[in-house]
Amino acid sequence: xxxxxxxxxxxxxxxxxxxxxxxxxxxxxxxxxxxxxxxxxxxxxxxxxxxxxxxxxxxxxxxxxxxxxxxxxxxxxxxxxxxxxxxxxxxxxxxxxxxxxxxxxxxxxxxxxxxxxxxxxxxxxxxxxxxxxxxxxxxxxxxxxxxxxxxxx
Amino acid sequence: xxxxxxxxxxxxxxxxxxxxxxxxxxxxxxxxxxxxxxxxxxxxxxxxxxxxxxxxxxxxxxxxxxxxxxxxxxxxxxxxxxxxxxxxxxxxxxxxxxxxxxxxxxxxxxxxxxxxxxxxxxxxxxxxxxxxxxxxxxxxxxxxxxxxxxxxxxxxxxxxxxxxxxxxxxxxxxxxxxxxxxxxxxxxxxxxxxxxxxxxxxxxxxxxxxxxxxxxxxxxxxxxxxxxxxxxxxxxxxxxxxxxxxxxxxxxxxxxxxxxxxxxxxxxxxxxxxxxxxxxxxxxxxxxxxxxxxxxxxxxxxxxxxxxxxxxxxxxxxxxxxxxxxxxxxxxxxxxxxxxxxxxxxxxxxxxxxxxxxxxxxxxxxxxxxxxxxxxxxxxxxxxxxxxxxxxxxxxxxxxxxxxxxxxxxxxxxxxxxxxxxxxxxxxxxxxxxxxxxxxxxxxxxxxxxxxxxxxxxxxxxxxxxxxxxxxxxxxxxxxxxxxxxxxxxxxxxxxxxxxxxxxxxxxxxxxxxxxxxxxxxxxxxxxxxxxxxxxxxxxxxxxxxxxxxxxxxxxxxxxxxxxxxxxxxxxxxxxxxxxxxxxxxxxxxxxxxxxxxxxxxxxxxxxxxxxxxxxxxxxxxxxxxxxxxxxxxxxxxxxxxxxxxxxxxxxxxxx
Numbered sequence: 021x022x023x024x025x026x027x028x029x030x031x032x033x034x035x036x037x038x039x040x041x042x043x044x045x046x047x048x049x050x051x052x053x054x055x056x057x058x059x060x061x062x063x064x065x066x067x068x069x070x071x072x073x074x075x076x077x078x079x080x081x082x083x084x085x086x087x088x089x090x091x092x093x094x095x096x097x098x099x100x101x102x103x104x105x106x107x108x109x110x111x112x113x114x115x116x117x118x119x120x121x122x123x124x125x126x127x128x129x130x131x132x133x134x135x136x137x138x139x140x141x142x143x144x145x146x147x148x149x150x151x152x153x154x155x156x157x158x159x160x161x162x163x164x165x166x167x168x169x170x171x172x173x
Numbered sequence: 174x175x176x177x178x179x180x181x182x183x184x185x186x187x188x189x190x191x192x193x194x195x196x197x198x199x200x201x202x203x204x205x206x207x208x209x210x211x212x213x214x215x216x217x218x219x220x221x222x223x224x225x226x227x228x229x230x231x232x233x234x235x236x237x238x239x240x241x242x243x244x245x246x247x248x249x250x251x252x253x254x255x256x257x258x259x260x261x262x263x264x265x266x267x268x269x270x271x272x273x274x275x276x277x278x279x280x281x282x283x284x285x286x287x288x289x290x291x292x293x294x295x296x297x298x299x300x301x302x303x304x305x306x307x308x309x310x311x312x313x314x315x316x317x318x319x320x321x322x323x324x325x326x327x328x329x330x331x332x333x334x335x336x337x338x339x340x341x342x343x344x345x346x347x348x349x350x351x352x353x354x355x356x357x358x359x360x361x362x363x364x365x366x367x368x369x370x371x372x373x374x375x376x377x378x379x380x381x382x383x384x385x386x387x388x389x390x391x392x393x394x395x396x397x398x399x400x401x402x403x404x405x406x407x408x409x410x411x412x413x414x415x416x417x418x419x420x421x422x423x424x425x426x427x428x429x430x431x432x433x434x435x436x437x438x439x440x441x442x443x444x445x446x447x448x449x450x451x452x453x454x455x456x457x458x459x460x461x462x463x464x465x466x467x468x469x470x471x472x473x474x475x476x477x478x479x480x481x482x483x484x485x486x487x488x489x490x491x492x493x494x495x496x497x498x499x500x501x502x503x504x505x506x507x508x509x510x511x512x513x514x515x516x517x518x519x520x521x522x523x524x525x526x527x528x529x530x531x532x533x534x535x536x537x538x539x540x541x542x543x544x545x546x547x548x549x550x551x552x553x554x555x556x557x558x559x560x561x562x563x564x565x566x567x568x569x570x571x572x573x574x575x576x577x578x579x580x581x582x583x584x585x586x587x588x589x590x591x592x593x594x595x596x597x598x599x600x601x602x603x604x605x606x607x608x609x610x611x612x613x614x615x616x617x618x619x620x621x622x623x624x625x626x627x628x629x630x631x632x633x634x635x636x637x638x639x640x641x642x643x644x645x646x647x648x649x650x651x652x653x654x655x656x657x658x659x660x661x662x663x664x665x666x667x668x669x670x671x672x673x674x675x676x677x678x679x680x681x682x683x684x685x686x687x688x689x690x691x692x693x694x695x696x697x698x699x700x701x702x703x704x705x706x707x708x709x710x711x712x713x714x715x716x717x718x719x720x721x722x723x724x725x726x727x728x729x730x731x732x733x734x735x736x737x738x739x740x741x742x743x744x745x746x747x748x749x750x751x752x753x754x755x756x757x758x759x760x761x762x763x764x765x766x767x768x769x770x771x772x773x774x775x776x777x778x779x780x781x782x783x784x785x786x787x788x789x790x791x792x793x794x795x796x797x798x799x800x801x802x803x804x805x806x807x808x809x810x811x812x813x814x815x816x817x818x819x820x821x822x823x824x825x826x827x828x829x
Contacts, residue, residue: 053802054693055781056739058788065781065794065802070451072794072802074784102783 024120026142028113028149029096032084036109037116037142037149044097044104046112050075066106068097075106076157082137098154107157116149118142126150176218177257179208180250187250191243202229205250218253225249255383277373280321282436284330284370287314288363289504295359296507302350311359312341318366330369333382336389337362343396358392360508361385439534442495446681449488450777451796456481458800492679496531499577499584502541503528506548506575513552519559520570521552527577532584533679539656540586540676543649547588547672548573550646555592555670565667567591582678589671595664600624622662626650654809656680657700683795687774687803688754688767690735691744694803696776696795697765701808703755705770710749720815723753723764730755730764731815738790738811744768757812765811774798778805790814 025040052064052075061080065072075095080086095106126138140151186201208214209222225246294310301307319334337359344351351359365382372378459465460477503525514521532540556562556571563569572591577584597618604610604624616624624630628647653660658676677684677700685696686705712724713732721732732753736744745751745768753764776795781788781804790807797803 051801053794053804055785055788055804056741056790058785062785065785065804067796067800067802070454070796072779072781072796074782076784100784104782105784 023117026116026118026149026151027096028116029094029109030111030113031078031082031109034082035113035147035149036078036138036152037118038096038098038152038154040115042098042154044099047095047097047106049093049095049108063108066095068104068106071104073097073104073106075108077108078157079108079110081157098157100157101155105154105157107154116142116144118144118151123151176208176211176214177254179204179211180254180257183208183250184254187243187247191247198229202226205229215256218256221249221253221256225253251381252379255381256379258383277325280325280327281370281373283321284318285367287318288367288370289501290314291363292360292504292508295356295363296504296511298351298359299356299511302352302356305345305348308341308345308351312338312345315341315362327369327373329380329382330366333362333366333369333386333389336386336393337366339393340389340396343393355392355396358385358389360511362389437494439495442491443535446488446491446495447777449484449491450681453481453484453488454777454796454798456484457798458796461798492533492681493531495534496678497534497537498528499530499532499537500528502537502544503575503577505541506544509545509548510552510573513549514571517552519556521556522570522572524572524574525576526574530577530579530584531678532676533681535680536584536656536676536678539652540674543652543660543674544575544586544588546649547646548575551588551590551592551670555590555594557593561593565593579678580675582682582684583675584678586674586676587671588674589669591669594666594668594670595622595625595662597621597666603630622664625662626660657683657698659700681777682775683778683805685774685776685795685805686754687771687797688735688752688765689769689771690739690767691741693739693741694771694797695735695739695767696774696797696803696805697754697756698792698805698808699773701756703757703762705752705754707750707752708748710747713748723748725755725764728762730762732764732766733811733815734766735806736766738814756808761809761812763812763815765806774803776803776805 026037027040027043028035028037030036047068050066050068052066054064055062055074058064061077063075063077066075077086093108093110094112095108096112097104097106122143123140124143126141137152137156138150139153139156142149142151183201183204186204190196190198190201205222205226209219209226214222228242228246228249231242291311291314294307294314298304298307298311315334315338319331319338322328322330322334340355340358344355362385365380365385368380369382372380456477460474460481465471465474465477507523507525510521510523551573552571556573557565557567559569562571574587574589576587576589579585600621601610601616601624604627605612607630609624609627609630610616625646626649630645630647650660653674653676656676657680658674660675661673662670663673664670683696684699686699686702688695688697706725708723708725714722714724714729721734722729723732724730732748734746735741736746748766751766751768752770753766754770755762755764757763774795774797776797778793778795780786781791781794790811792805792807794802794804
């Protein structure tokens with residue numbers, strides 16, 4: 021079994037990582053247009069070279085307050101099953117090689133603490149980033165919207 | 174008992190089911206399965222019969238589904254009968270794919286063009302049965318198709334084109350007029366050849382041409398006898414010197430002017446147009462950059478503007494490359510009116526105007542359905558019978574007129590008839606009966622007529638075999654609105670009805686009104702916008718609860734506060750200090766409250782992505798001139814939402 025590459029980043033002081041193959045690019049936070057009636061963690065939509073992408077605030081999605089200082093945030097543009105989305109993070113750290121035997125289940129973490137996004141933990145000795153499933157970011161967005169789409173406000 | 178005899182027995186049972194003199198499907202189903210299992214039945218035929226039997230055993234819920242099902246069974250059994258009676262004809266089609274696929278593709282495209290020319294000529298011939306040019310054109314089309322089809326090994330096409338060609342050559346030889354039966358055979362040949370050509374790229378598809386071939390043979394024999402008779406009685410041969418056939422036929426290339434054309438795949442053209450749309454947006458972002466805006470009169474600004482002009486010209490050019498004329502739609506219409514007037518046994522004159530009007534090719538097919546439906550309606554319900562017309566002091570022939578024109582970035586289609594006109598009292602009765610309006614409601618004439626576009630409304634008292642059933646003007650309206658168009662109706666009692674369709678030339682670009690709500694901006698598609706105004710404070714009435722309304726020229730419009738609907742904080746609350754944008758039509762008219770109008774914009778509409786698909790009140794987004802995303806409002810959904818609110822509220826009080 022070979023190692024998989026991950027992109028490590030920080031959200032609200034916690035280290036997370038996404039599989040590198042899912043990452044399309046990293047861009048500075050673009051101007052975001054708020055989308056009415058979207059869930060709180062969807063900051064809005066942005067123009068990525070002529071393409072419109074949804075932008076998700078990972079802080080909110082992971083259960084903490086949105087950042088007030090946007091000077092250092094980045095947007096990780098990820099490939100989803102059906103499209104592309106931007107994830108707002110506090111800062112990108114580095115690339116990691118994770119061996120299969122280093123991956124363990126996220127024991128002790130419940131869906132409440134991080135919105136069910138963490139599917140595993142990488143045990144790298146000096147650090148243990150939480151591994152995120154990008155499709156759950158999207159899936160949760162879609163679910164939240166379906167609930168909100170039906171009643172007339 | 175041979176398979177064919179038992180198949181005839183099955184056909185007989187099927188007819189009884191069709192006319193309703195029998196209702197039990199089981200005996201037919203059993204019979205079909207038995208025939209399928211019997212010796213000497215080819216796998217192809219057995220397959221068709223088993224398929225038919227499966228259809229018969231399917232449970233059916235209502236009459237419509239049952240009729241559809243029976244039609245399908247009839248089709249399958251017909252094909253089986255045909256395959257048994259002339260195994261040669263159906264087996265031939267399998268050989269055709271040996272030829273070079275590129276040549277086959279070329280043949281398909283070329284043949285469809287020939288058949289279009291042929292159809293046009295057939296219509297001309299019908300109008301003037303002695304038209305020698307039309308006969309020549311038809312002859313050439315069939316002859317050329319026959320030649321190429323023979324080369325490519327498409328025997329069914331050869332056989333049919335040969336027969337049609339023979340018939341025309343006999344007519345041409347003596348310079349006589351074609352009779353109605355012959356013209357009919359020509360039309361059927363064009364249709365069947367088109368189906369055969371289409372079947373080349375759909376293997377397994379079988380086209381019934383046996384009966385037509387037989388009818389053509391019979392007519393050719395009859396014509397040959399008559400020609401011989403004419404020859405023996407009338408003295409010398411035709412006056413004009415016989416022209417050698419080769420010289421008259423002309424090559425396919427000459428016919429289509431092929432050397433001056435390049436065929437481009439539509440998706441490539443689509444990508445080009447989309448790319449140019451993005452380039453235009455990027456260019457306008459550039460020209461609005463502070464560095465350029467700040468130096469308004471500098472050379473840089475002029476240069477950026479010059480680039481913009483070129484990009485806009487290129488975009489226009491690319492869109493024009495994707496436009497086609499409405500000639501195909503017109504021909505389809507002419508053909509259909511011909512069939513419809515024959516079906517009802519009363520003549521109808523069709524006047525066509527504006528065949529050269531152009532439209533985005535992506536639109537033309539989508540436009541055909543509603544137009545065809547409206548023509549059926551006009552023929553079935555609008556135009557009276559010859560007796561009724563005479564009694565009303567009209568000519569016995571009905572008149573249908575289809576006019577098209579390009580008006581700016583729109584295409585306007587006007588379909589008028591000189592029939593009885595819409596029956597306003599019947600429309601009102603039906604609308605009350607359906608609960609669409611209250612008996613005491615007062616409606617303007619326009620609003621009353623527009624009721625025919627409301628879902629579930631239909632004034633057709635009877636269902637004819639021509640108009641189909643259950644599809645009303647609401648579907649037409651929906652189709653037109655899906656094309657971002659709109660439809661209007663005018664009608665004069667006893668004098669006829671006029672439908673006017675307006676659709677954009679292309680869907681690639683949306684015209685919109687950019688409005689500000691609080692600190693946010695939204696695009697309202699211009700096609701929905703009637704006018705905007707700032708109301709007097711007294712014109713706004715607080716409703717009993719959720720729904721407010723505003724008076725505009727003595728009419729009360731529901732007022733929609735966009736900032737409430739869209740959750741925008743810090744927006745202007747006082748309508749008298751803001752602006753109202755009136756959208757929608759007729760009873761669906763609404764006044765949308767926005768802070769201010771910012772600009773007229775042209776945008777390329779894009780999806781918000783799968784993640785935000787379900788979000789309400791929006792149809793998509795667009796990159797605005799400053800590079801930010803603007804959201805496009807879903808006006809029909811917003812208008813409908815007001816109805817939902819009104820329903821939640823039992824009493825709508827109004828104190829003016």
